[in-house]
Amino acid sequence: MVMPRRPVPSNRPVEDVASNGEPLLSIENVSVHFGGLVAVSNISFVVKEGEVVSLIGPNGAGKTTAFNVITGFLAPTSGRVRYRGRDLSGMRPNQVAGLGLVRTFQKTSVFAKNTVLENILIGLHLQGTSRAWEVLLALGRVRAEDIRLRKKAVEILEFIGLSRRANELGGALAYGEQRLLEVAVALAANPTLLMLDEPVSGMNPSETEGFMKMLGRIRERGITVLLVEHDMRMVMGVSGRVLVLNQGTIIAEGPPQEIQRNPEVIEAYLGHGTQHA
Amino acid sequence: MMARWFGWLWVAFLVSVPLWIKDQYFLHVLIMTGIFTIAAMSLNLLLGYTGQLSLGHVAFFGIGAYTSALVSLGFDLQITNDHVFVFDPKPVWLGVISGIAVAGFFGWVIGKISFKVRGAYFVIVTISFAEVMRLVALNWVDLTQGPMALSSIPPLTLQIPGVWELTFWRKTPNYYLMLFLAVVSFITIRRLVHSRIGRALVALRENETLATSVGVDVTRYLVLAAVVSAAIAGAAGGVYSHYVRIIDPDVFLFIYTVTMVIMVITGGKGTLSGPIVGGLIFGIAPEMLRELAQPEIQWIIYGALMVAIVFFLPDGIVPALGSWWRNHFADPGSRQPPGAAADGDAQAARAVK
Amino acid sequence: MLGSTYALLGVGLTLIFGIMRVVNFTHGELYTFGAYMVFLFVMVLELNFFLALVLAALLGVVLGAVIELTLLRPLRGANIDTTMLIMIGAWIMLQNTEQFVWSGIAKSINTPFPDEPLTIGPVSVSWVRVFVFGVAVLLIVGVHLLIHRTRLGKAMRATFQDHDTAALMGVNINHIYTATFALGSGLAATAGALLGPVFVVAPTMGNLAALKAFAIVIMGGLGNFKGATLGGFILAFVEEVGAGYISSGYRDAMGFLLIIIVLVFRPTGLFAQSERVG
Numbered sequence: 084m085v086m087p088r089r090p091v092p093s094n095r096p097v098e099d100v101a102s103n104g105e106p107l108l109s110i111e112n113v114s115v116h117f118g119g120l121v122a123v124s125n126i127s128f129v130v131k132e133g134e135v136v137s138l139i140g141p142n143g144a145g146k147t148t149a150f151n152v153i154t155g156f157l158a159p160t161s162g163r164v165r166y167r168g169r170d171l172s173g174m175r176p177n178q179v180a181g182l183g184l185v186r187t188f189q190k191t192s193v194f195a196k197n198t199v200l201e202n203i204l205i206g207l208h209l210q211g212t213s214r215a216w217e218v219l220l221a222l223g224r225v226r227a228e229d230i231r232l233r234k235k236a237v238e239i240l241e242f243i244g245l246s247r248r249a250n251e252l253g254g255a256l257a258y259g260e261q262r263l264l265e266v267a268v269a270l271a272a273n274p275t276l277l278m279l280d281e282p283v284s285g286m287n288p289s290e291t292e293g294f295m296k297m298l299g300r301i302r303e304r305g306i307t308v309l310l311v312e313h314d315m316r317m318v319m320g321v322s323g324r325v326l327v328l329n330q331g332t333i334i335a336e337g338p339p340q341e342i343q344r345n346p347e348v349i350e351a352y353l354g355h356g357t358q359h360a
Numbered sequence: 361m362m363a364r365w366f367g368w369l370w371v372a373f374l375v376s377v378p379l380w381i382k383d384q385y386f387l388h389v390l391i392m393t394g395i396f397t398i399a400a401m402s403l404n405l406l407l408g409y410t411g412q413l414s415l416g417h418v419a420f421f422g423i424g425a426y427t428s429a430l431v432s433l434g435f436d437l438q439i440t441n442d443h444v445f446v447f448d449p450k451p452v453w454l455g456v457i458s459g460i461a462v463a464g465f466f467g468w469v470i471g472k473i474s475f476k477v478r479g480a481y482f483v484i485v486t487i488s489f490a491e492v493m494r495l496v497a498l499n500w501v502d503l504t505q506g507p508m509a510l511s512s513i514p515p516l517t518l519q520i521p522g523v524w525e526l527t528f529w530r531k532t533p534n535y536y537l538m539l540f541l542a543v544v545s546f547i548t549i550r551r552l553v554h555s556r557i558g559r560a561l562v563a564l565r566e567n568e569t570l571a572t573s574v575g576v577d578v579t580r581y582l583v584l585a586a587v588v589s590a591a592i593a594g595a596a597g598g599v600y601s602h603y604v605r606i607i608d609p610d611v612f613l614f615i616y617t618v619t620m621v622i623m624v625i626t627g628g629k630g631t632l633s634g635p636i637v638g639g640l641i642f643g644i645a646p647e648m649l650r651e652l653a654q655p656e657i658q659w660i661i662y663g664a665l666m667v668a669i670v671f672f673l674p675d676g677i678v679p680a681l682g683s684w685w686r687n688h689f690a691d692p693g694s695r696q697p698p699g700a701a702a703d704g705d706a707q708a709a710r711a712v713k
Numbered sequence: 714m715l716g717s718t719y720a721l722l723g724v725g726l727t728l729i730f731g732i733m734r735v736v737n738f739t740h741g742e743l744y745t746f747g748a749y750m751v752f753l754f755v756m757v758l759e760l761n762f763f764l765a766l767v768l769a770a771l772l773g774v775v776l777g778a779v780i781e782l783t784l785l786r787p788l789r790g791a792n793i794d795t796t797m798l799i800m801i802g803a804w805i806m807l808q809n810t811e812q813f814v815w816s817g818i819a820k821s822i823n824t825p826f827p828d829e830p831l832t833i834g835p836v837s838v839s840w841v842r843v844f845v846f847g848v849a850v851l852l853i854v855g856v857h858l859l860i861h862r863t864r865l866g867k868a869m870r871a872t873f874q875d876h877d878t879a880a881l882m883g884v885n886i887n888h889i890y891t892a893t894f895a896l897g898s899g900l901a902a903t904a905g906a907l908l909g910p911v912f913v914v915a916p917t918m919g920n921l922a923a924l925k926a927f928a929i930v931i932m933g934g935l936g937n938f939k940g941a942t943l944g945g946f947i948l949a950f951v952e953e954v955g956a957g958y959i960s961s962g963y964r965d966a967m968g969f970l971l972i973i974i975v976l977v978f979r980p981t982g983l984f985a986q987s988e989r990v991g
Binding site: 154156175176177178180181185186187188192193194195196197201204205206208209211213215218219221225228229232268269271272 | 548551552555556557559562563566567569570571572573574575578588
């Protein structure tokens with residue numbers, strides 16, 4: 084089932100950049116220093132609308148740090164991040180999410196003590212606009228909004244394939260399902276750019292296969308994807324472009340086949356651990 | 361749905377109480393229990409639902425009490441050597457509303473601070489805040505009469521000009537006032553908690569990082585929870601001061617915060633009916649046991665009880681009952697491990713639907 | 714003199730708070746306990762004053778260990794709310810037990826020192842205070858040596874820096890926790906034992922003491938020994954100044970105001986650059 088493209092909510096900047104070719108996300112000379120430790124050193128790259136870009140590299144290369152900087156969880160020591168041309172400096176993660184940049188986490192992160200449906204409803208937070216005083220006065224539009232949000236939540240559950248688990252607690256789900264729930268919660272936040280941090284780590288091959296298909300469906304909804312992944316099969320299978328990070332710098336960039344053959348990349352991996360090719 | 365019907369039945373029962381309980385002392389106990397329960401409910405919003413370890417809650421209660429009392433009594437303040445600021449007494453209802461407003465303001469302050477100062481530090485800040493308030497009340501004698509207490513606080517007067525007037529001298533009208541405030545507070549909290557905003561609060565409590573990553577504004581909701589929580593506590597304080605009609609700085613004592621905390625924790629934090637259960641137990645039990653044991657012994661027992669609850673029923677009585685009910689009576693598909701329920705009422709309602 | 718005893722309180726708490734991350738609501742009660750023990754030994758059992766002090770301190774250590782073993786250890790790994798609530802429960806039980814056993818009337822303790830103050834030049838100080846100051850300083854130095862020169866101290870510092878690594882390196886975390894809590898409690902009891910004779914002994918004396926201890930810990934930075942020591946003296950100083958300029962009733966409020974100001978503006982403490990646990 085192909086879902087209709089969702090309308091852009093009114094809190095987004097008016098400039099819709101798909102047509103003029105300006106990148107959706109632009110990382111400009113970003114560096115992150117923790118005291119004496121350099122986590123990320125002067126990296127720059129762009130993500131264009133509609134792409135699927137993978138960020139790969141050995142452990143400790145700085146990938147999650149980059150994610151944290153982009154989404155406002157960490158302030159860069161220098162450099163800037165632009166989303167649709169807009170400088171994200173100083174923004175807090177919830178504001179970044181409000182612009183359409185939503186991420187998942189490397190370590191599975193769900194609301195364990197809430198039901199799956201409630202998890203999605205929380206993800207839908209920004210899709211509602213009811214204010215506290217409206218809630219307190221129990222205005223009609225509050226109830227209407229609640230019904231609308233619940234319907235959306237059910238849709239998302241169907242999309243991700245977790246409908247039959249709707250009333251179970253997030254923490255009670257099997258590992259693979261929890262990772263799916265994570266993605267569903269992120270999708271609920273209505274991203275235009277979805278940033279997934281190792282989404283299939285710990286999944287078995289058939290689960291990974293299923294996830295790759297779902298990624299395809301996510302793309303059909305017009306969502307751009309930036310991915311951090313170790314699973315090479317997945318990276319090769321879904322990416323349009325691959326960026327390789329090693330010790331805080333980008334050592335290679337290009338289509339997946341090229342990257343696979345790049346001697347520097349192979350060197351970086353052989354020096355640092357296994358690959359899942 | 362079942363929960364709601366039960367709720368109204370319970371309210372009807374409570375409304376009828378003064379009709380068949382004539383013992384004035386017991387009525388007094390009920391009123392005080394009710395006032396404290398309202399404060400406990402407000403604490404639950406901040407502590408239970410939003411997960412903020414606020415141990416200075418009695419400050420809001422006391423601020424509401426003092427503000428309302430001062431507004432209705434009027435006061436003079438020596439600003440400079442020549443100038444005296446005179447505040448004329450205002451009607452009691454205005455006093456209570458001022459109490460709510462001022463308490464709410466301080467709630468806003470605490471909310472803002474809670475964002476910057478986390479975890480154990482926040483606990484200390486809130487306790488310190490309440491202590492500072494107590495010391496201010498104790499030492500700013502010009503305004504608050506210090507340890508000599510503010511007395512002769514007028515009771516509430518309701519009137520339809522020229523037609524009808526009722527002044528709340530007697531216990532029965534105060535009981536209904538308390539009940540009215542309790543129902544309003546309960547409905548307020550329930551509406552908030554069962555909404556998108558309530559979900560945001562719980563999300564902040566359960567997994568703040570994840571919540572911010574999907575757009576929940578931490579500061580805004582912490583402040584909101586703190587303000588509403590403080591305002592309700594302030595209202596309880598206002599009602600309190602016009603009922604007992606004499607207040608002194610002891611109203612800010614930490615022990616009262618502890619009482620509220622015990623009510624919330626044993627009843628069930630993060631549930632709507634938890635504080636009520638806790639409030640009833642710890643409001644009425646001390647009175648019942650007065651004959652049997654000295655206050656100190658009672659408190660030792662309460663302390664031990666609190667430790668026991670934390671060890672064995674960490675979520676409190678209401679969720680434990682809810683789990684037990686579900687595990688024994690409900691459809692096997694909805695069986696959950698104990699301690700899993702986040703909101704007993706909502707779960708029960710959903711199970712019945 | 715107050716500064717040195719405050720420092721004792723603060724050091725004890727900073728160790729507990731810093732290493733174990735527990736909001737120790739019982740700290741004040743240990744303080745009270747120490748004072749009452751001295752009262753018991755000196756006034757009731759008529760033991761030697763100095764012996765009473767030592768006994769009180771030792772009993773404080775024991776009580777601390779008991780609390781840790783019965784209440785905290787079973788809850789290892791629970792979240793901070795839970796431990797905090799347990800501590801509050803314990804605090805209620807302790808204080809009310811004291812209230813019940815000794816009643817609320819303040820008691821005073823006789824000391825073996827001459828009533829006439831010691832005069833050095835233009836300054837005259839009561840003997841008791843000199844004694845208290847001396848003992849407190851000695852103890853602070855002693856704890857400092859313990860933390861820096863002994864294996865136990867090393868293990869404590871390691872645990873403070875990183876629990877998991879310390880455990881992997883063979884440190885028995887359970888023992889360290891119990892030792893830390895017992896030591897901190899012992900220091901609090903000693904502070905109470907020292908100050909009991911100077912002021913009076915009442916069941917609620919622990920409450921203010923505890924809050925001030927927290928103020929000191931926050932000012933000095935969590936786990937920062939030197940910070941806590943300095944913080945103790947600073948607090949005493951600020952209290953004097955505050956009491957003088959504003960009004961003596963607000964003396965006790967100084968601690969709280971300091972807490973609020975420091976936490977809002979400099980959350981890591983005033984001496985954050987200094988070393989930790991040592």
